[in-house]
Amino acid sequence: MSEETKTDEHVAFMSQMVNLDYKIVTSPVHRHFDEQMREGRIVGHKCPSCGLVYVPPKGFCPRCSVITNEDHEVEVKDTATVTSFTVVTPIQYQGQKERDEYVLANLLLDGADSSIGQQRIEGIPHDEVRMGMRVKAIWATPDERTEEGGGMRGWGLTSAVKHWEPSGEPDAPREQYQEHVL
Amino acid sequence: MQRTAVIGCGQTHHKKVRDDLSMAGLLREAAVRALEDAEMDWSDIDAVVIGKAPDPFEGVMMPEVYLADALGCAGKPIMRVHTAGSVGGSTAVVATHLVSSGVRERVLTIGFEKQSEGDTTWGLGGGRSGSVGAGGYFAPHMRAYIDRANAPDYIGPAVAVKDRLNALKNPYAHLKLPDITIEQVLDSPYVWEPVRRLESCPTSDGAAAMVLASEKVADASSKPVAWVHGTAIRSELGQFPGRDPVSPQGGKDCAADVYAQAGITNPIEDVDVLECYVPFSWYEPMWLENLGFAGVGEGWKLVENGTTNFGGKLPTNVSGGVLSSNPIGASGMLRFLEAALQVRGLAGEHQVDGAKTAVGHAYGGAAQFFAMWVVRDEKP
Amino acid sequence: MLPMTDIAIVGYAQSPPTFGVQETETQMLFPAVNEALARANLTRADIGFMCSASCDYLSGAPFAFVQTLEVTGAWPPISESHVEMDGAWALYEAWVRLHHGDIDTAMVFASGITSRCDWREVSALQLDPYYLMPLWVDDISLAALQANALIESRKATERNFAEIAARIRGGDADEFLKEPYVVEPLRAHDTPTMSDGGAAIVLAVGDRARELCERPAWIAGIDHRSEAHYPGVRDLTISDAARIAGQQSGVGKGPIEVAELAAQFSHEELVLREALGLTDGTVVSPSGGALAANPVIATGLVRIGEAANQIIDGGRKRTLGHASAGPCLQQNLVCVLEGE
């Protein structure tokens, strides 16, 4: 026994690393969405029953329980309204790469009915971000648009959009976005 | 349907790290207290129902497997419920149903979390960078509430102070901040603006346990019991166009259902004590509206005018609430348990005089899973 | 004890077992849920209570059930619960819920995708976190200990195992016995074929069940029990948990025509046959059981569904569905079904 471990101290803790391998599987619907994003198109599915447009598409309408596919695909714009937001001070934990404060917003894309959560807003001081603010997508250069793989879990966007910046349009009136906080 | 009562309550001392206990030891500390309160031992129990939040928090998959005999279940039934943050509440509902259905007579139910074993924010992010945790997810909803209700900015801090001062009367509570003031909360840094650090729940190790029993068993109890007058759960889709996360329909429906069972027609008049799930201070006024204690946009006024204070018309989270102790899987059950303690008259220093009707409430997921119960000192 | 409510299975469907499903877990569940509802002539809106089953460690992301909730169309909000256990326990929760008289239908669904993880490694995470998990004892190793205990107590031979596997998989026991061991005394044919799948069951009460289904599969009894966890404190040659669950669910009150057993390993069938008191008159796991397809989490619910179909479609009078969880058949659930 080494000197280091030879101690009278009572053993009170044990550490355990749980490291497990998981296969990266992206469903065909999300793979197609990812491909379209890399080509600069944001697409969704329009439910044939209720007519609502979901971005990203799920392959079904969760309200109507109707299956949707590429026949129901519609393209939406890369401009949006901030429906709500938060300024995050990142909590430091093992594996966290974020260090500085940043803004995450829920966005309603023009042409979509479902909002998208946790989108980065940049190009504006944090205390000037507001609900109703109009923003536009800042696209990554084509070679920065990586294949999404396991990160594409059916919500959010992909690496193709780096972040969003104010578009300079006048703010949207509250009634246009308040039903779309989420 | 068989009348059902809470005849035993037990909880751990909730702390940042219960470094003195194993996982089994944590559950057993709460369970043994509940059994002692019920004047029972392990052999009296017919079945056990446990609940906790996602398994990666502790890194034990399906923990009922490892915990079965630690909870006296060799040869007995044990099951595990998981409905995200509402799980402590929905676990108590499942345990209640085991008795009210007539299937079992004496059921032990336990909610727990040993958050210190792993890292919850990391866990919520699925082991990836950039997880903003629950606060980051809910912050935009709180902002939308403040905006819609035109609520003054000191309301959230006022709730944070109230619940922390209430916690001083609860020997089991985790956070004890005797000197906390609204100014101090307002000065504390934002974590997920508009949520400040002191407006957020802690991460805790802890467990809550109750013994639920049939009318026959409860009638034989030498102590006051809490009769269950209604239980309800609701789930709604987490994200779809038109969903209102500020006042989710599932919460409204859950409240309407449980009030109807308990004959509550005017909640603010009919309910003596409320234990609701407030992990971030702004959720108190949000839930007051969602659960029908105040009109739309009026919830914050009940905070401002002291209605929800200890000694007010609707004392809310007199135990200190989730803002003072947050062992996630137990947090919902603690709301249910504290409601039961109040109508049993056994809440000690935080007892509300003459509490006859109490409501326990929990929510989870994307504010999409709800569990509630109504307990009274008298039989249904 | 109150008089028990008459509750029956009126619709069941499973997605065809595959390995390597590409769709999301929710998408995978849609056909099974739709078909189970269609068989019961019901829509989602008709259902009084739903209960789901899933496991986060299968796909490696928390809150699998938040995703799969989308298969329910939970808008307006629904009364719904979830167990992180085999779907058979979700069915038990729904059965308990239906006793209250305020609702008359329920739906249960379960899903498991095993192709995205290394299940032998993941299975170690359900073990005692201090004494067993750090050794990464896998499910096949623990099963092999139980199989060896049967051999050493002269209750079974490797040939018995091979004969069970041959009956279920088709094939020749002599050929099976020539295969190498995975963990001695178990060979590949004795271990489950891991799969991806989902299943759904619709339940209804009393006359409502008769209205929805020509020949409902009535739940005559259902019960579940556990053993102590650590394998060194138990007699591995028997299953007290299965025995008690069998007694409590009334297995012995009449002959069982078909028993669908969640025996993931061939030797487990022997342990379960003895614990449940099954005789040679019972046809065991004609569906192939958990050995032929093991979509973890859905496996037990599929057994109950298959046992129900033996009554609904097959005209049988009395069948049994079984589910298990934990190492060495630690937890067992038995559901006895009867036709009128």
Next chain:
Amino acid sequence: MAAGPSWTLEFPYRRSLGPVVGEFFTGLRDGKVLGSRTKGGKVLVPPLEYDPETGEAVQDGFVEVAETGVVHNWAWVNEPLRKHPLDRPFAWALVRLDGADSSLLHAVDAPRDKVETGMRVKIRWREERKGHITDIECFEAV
């Protein structure tokens, strides 16, 4: 697992052990094996905080047992998994240490033809011990 690209989920845990597991691990670090005693007098090794049959708390205090014992049951692993305690063929065994009434599950490092029920084994201690179940490197033939 199906073929194709994969990612690794990594979660570090720090487990508090409590009075019984902690005492057992402290003992292992110091090269001794402790059991707990149920109300009925059974000695459990590894020690549990409760009687697995009843759930009742075990008695106060610990019982030291031998580092030798008997294989009560075994299973031979010809191809160890990457995380198994040994990287060469080995047996899992339920070992009843002399003085214990329950069996400890661990690995036995011995040739296949030596492994059988009734085999006498003893602990092979890890050189660098820290208070962990793997302070027992494995068992070996006496």
